[in-house]
Every structure is written in structure tokens, then in C-alpha cells.
Amino acid sequence: MSIFKEHSERIVTGLALLAVVLIIGFIDNFFLMWLALGGVYILAFNEAVKLFGVEKDGLLIYAIGIWLVAGVYPYGDDLFVLAGVAYASAVAYNKELPWNDFLPFVYPTAGMLFILTMYQEYGVVSLLWLLAIVALTDIGAYAVGKSIGKTPFSPTSPKKTMEGVVGGVTVATFGGLFFGLSIVDFTVAFFISFFVAVVSVFGDLFESSLKRAAGVKDSGSILPGHGGILDRIDGYLFGAIIMLILLRGLV
Template sequence: MSILTTSKERVTTGLVLVAAVLLIGLINNFYLMWLFLGVVYILAFKEAMKLFDIHSSSLIYFAAGLWLIAAVYPLSDDLFVLAGVAYASAVAFNRELSWKNFLPFIYPTAGMLFILSMYQEYGVMSLLWLLIVVAMTDIGAYAVGKSIGKTPFSQTSPNKTIEGVLGGVAVATIAGMFVGLSIVDLGISIIISFVVAVSSIFGDLFESSLKRNAGVKDSGDILPGHGGVLDRIDGYLFGAIVMLVLLRGLV
């Protein structure tokens, strides 16, 4: 496939994703948001199973059941803790169960439940804030890294540079600050935007480490030109957890 074709696919897919996200955000209905995030979650869960080299197909049903409960339980992120207690109990009861099978219930499950919980508590503007911060971190890091980046950031992701990371965090902090003002005051908005931007960098790095260990370039191929679902939401999975914790603690 030529570079031109790949670029065209990437742009087309990106525009479709942005349009879908904006439409769902404008409609701003809990059950539609829950359904959309649920589809994203199940697809990401399946990709995570492959990255963790887990072949127990029944886990998908447990993940789906967990998300169904999240539709009626008011604090979705608590379900992650309950799932951990339940699985620990199951492992204690049945020594043939492996702790490895719980990994997809940590990543991406925790991040997705925190995203849903943040929407429940702080509304659609909090999701827009998260979207802007993570997206601008990515865009800023790419632009600055390409233009002046020279110093490698981490062996896990050779293409990242320290200059790009710093530039991305700076751009995201400034952009996120303005969106955050609709929820919190200026000082808190700057702090949260900055910390979420940093966390999204490491969310991307974490997924890169999983792919490197699994020996794959992308987490999947469901999104033409972009790879898998995890390739697109990795920064959000870390960022959402950090943002919700900080909102609860600082607001």
C-alpha cells in the first residue's frame, strides 16, 4: 500500500471518528454515551487480550456483563475494584485460574470505567476537556518533535523526543486550560490539564511497551490508517483516571 493511500485512509478515518464523537457529545444522552463507550471498550478489551497473549474467549462475556452493570450503577469506577475483589476470590477458590487473565480488567477496563464515571459526575464538558488535552498532547508532541526534536525520550518509543514531549505537554496545558474553565477555576484548570497531559504521554508509552512485548506494530487493524482501538485511546485510558481523581480531590 502506498504512503499516499495510507495517508488518505488515516485522514478519512480520523474525520469519521471526530464526527462521530462530536455528534454523540452534542446529543449528550447517557445511554447513547454508554453504548458508544461500551463498543469502544469491548473492541479495546479484545485487543488487550491479544497483547497480553490471553486466549480465554469467555472473558469477553464477563467484560460485557461488567459494562451492563455500569449502565445502572452510579459510580462506574467502583466496579473495577469490585471486579478485582471478585477475581481474587475466584483465584483463591480455584488454583487453576491465572492472574494473567485479569490483566484486561485492569487495562483497558479501569480507564473506560473512569471515563464513563467522569461523564456521570461532571458531564460532557469534562469529556471534551479530556479529549482536548490528550489530542493536543499528541499533536503538539508530533509537531514539535518533527521540527526540533533531537533527544530520545524513551527506548520504549524511539520516535518520541524530549523536545516533542515538552512541547506537547505545553500546548495541551494551554489548550486544556481554556476548556477546563467551564468546570473549575484557572489554577485548578492549569494543574489538571498539565498532569493529564503528562499522564497521556505515559499512557501512549505503556501501550507501546505492550506492543513491543507482543511483537506487533499496532494493537489491531479495525481503524484503517490508524491501527487498533487501543492505538487511538491509549492516552485517554491513563488521562481519564488522573483527571477524575484530581477533579474529586481538588474541586
């Protein structure tokens, strides 16, 4: 009860988000999923623009354009590479263009495109698997870290402990197995769950490093108790890339 009172706003927001995600997943319609992920992407893109300190206006139009193409092009993750080639060509032509303006097209763009592509190739169950792994990593790390955590994990995130990280990865690896077995065999499910859990930790660290560099506590304030969209999806952005690559390579 004390934990609920201390984090009531965060818990209520988290439950509301979970309900929305489960409803969208239950409907399992590509257009609805594309629309929902697109909304998340645009909000996250705006937050990334601020964190990276990008001053150029109008980048959102390009982000919207990329997502519109992803709705009809079957290999959405390729669009990230194509965007990189296009911008590199533009920089080669006009040396006044700063590379910093391209950073929001790497993060969160790459992760969101991989999430959409994973849904197209492996179905809604793969997204549920990803959701379970990252959520269990967070929950396990918090529970273990609060109870026995003593050893600092990284200066980037002082509250994280080595014990918490190990506990979170362990919980997520074994918990993720139950979701992964509907797609792959035991060994592959274990392997993927473990590596996605580990990478999600560093996804969280990466976003923390961006916030530290920008001098802000949260990436935004749209989610009561959680902060911004990037604060909520940071682990998924890294985890989705690794999961899709491993699924393609091992299945």
C-alpha cells in the same frame, strides 16, 4: 500538503472519528454515551486480550456484564475494584487460575469505567476537556518533535523525543485551560491539564510496551491509518483516571 498526502488515510479516519464524537457529545444522552463507550470498550477489550496473550475463552462475557452493570450502577469506577476483589478471591480458591487472565479487566476496563463515571459526574464538557488535552498532546508532540526533536525520550517508543513530549505537554496544558475553565477555576484547570497531558504520554508508552511484548505493530486494524482501538485511545485510558481523581479531589 505533503503532510496530508503522507498521512491522508490517517487524517480522514481521524476527522471521521472526531465528527462521530462531536455528534454524540452534542446529543448528550446517557444511554447513547453508554452505548458508544461500550462499543469502544468491547473492541478494546478484545485487542487487550490478544496483546496480553490471554488464551482463555469466554472473558468477553464478563466484560459485557461489567458494562451492563455500569449502565445502572452510579459509581462505575467502583466496578473495577469489585472485579479485582472477585478475581483475587477466585485465585485464592483455585490456584490454577492465572493472574494474566485478569489483565484485560485492568486495561482497558479501568480507564473506560472512569470515562463513563466522569461523564456521569461532570458532564459532557469534562469529556471534551479530556479529548482536547490528549489530542493536543499528540499534535503538539508530533509538530515539535518533527521540527526540533533530537533527544530520544524512551526506548519503548523510539520515535518519541524529549523535545516533542515537552512541546506536546506545553501545548496541551495551555490549550486545555480554555476547556477546563467552564468547570473549574484557572489554577485547577492548569494543574489538571498539565498532569493529564503528562499521564497521557505514559498511556501511549504503556500500550507501545504491550505491542512490543506481543511482537505486533498495531493493536488491531479496525481503524485505517491508525491501527486498532487501543492505538487511538491509549492516552485517554490513563488520562481519564487522573482527571477524575483530580476533579474529585480539587473541585
